[in-house]
Amino acid sequence: QKEVEQNSGPLSVPEGAIASLNCTYSDRGSQSFFWYRQYSGKSPELIMSIYSNGDKEDGRFTAQLNKASQYVSLLIRDSQPSDSATYLCAVINTNAGKSTFGDGTTLTVKP
């Protein structure tokens, strides 16, 4: 079992819809949680960071963290074709000196 699990997809949503991306992690010592977007052939681009339980909103993006359930999610509202990419979930356990990424969920937004 991978330390950070994501549905590989592909996830397909129509333009304007809400895309929901999920991530579970196994290391309870993890303190920092991130969502990255990666376009084909490019390096990952930071979308959101979240450090405490609850929701964090930034524009069309909302990240949710539930440490008890070891679950992180990302909601993308009003999805646009330009949101089509692979979304990577990452967790950091600073005490263990460890940074772990999931393998990503591929999102396609259809016009």
Place this chain on the structure above:
Amino acid sequence: DAGVTQSPTHLIKTRGQHVTLRCSPISGHKSVSWYQQVLGQGPQFIFQYYEKEERGRGNFPDRFSARQFPNYSSELNVNALLLGDSALYLCASSRYSYNEQFFGPGTRLTVL
């Protein structure tokens, strides 16, 4: 401000050779992390350096080594290259060891 820079962009080596990859972090960032990414997978953590000290090491063989310089730039060295080392090598910088990491464009290494 300039983002994270990496050099070279592309590199072709043969098995058994040695390679050095370089990374310059965002100004003010004291932490540099290195990752290996192969097609279809997420980045795999290799090393993290913070304030010139190794703070974390992933599950990679001793052929992989790194260091961070006083100006916070970093080098990743890989000895005795194997075909399986072919990948995109990513460098990410962050202000501290636990917060947001910003990635450079990567170095594409091909081992023949």
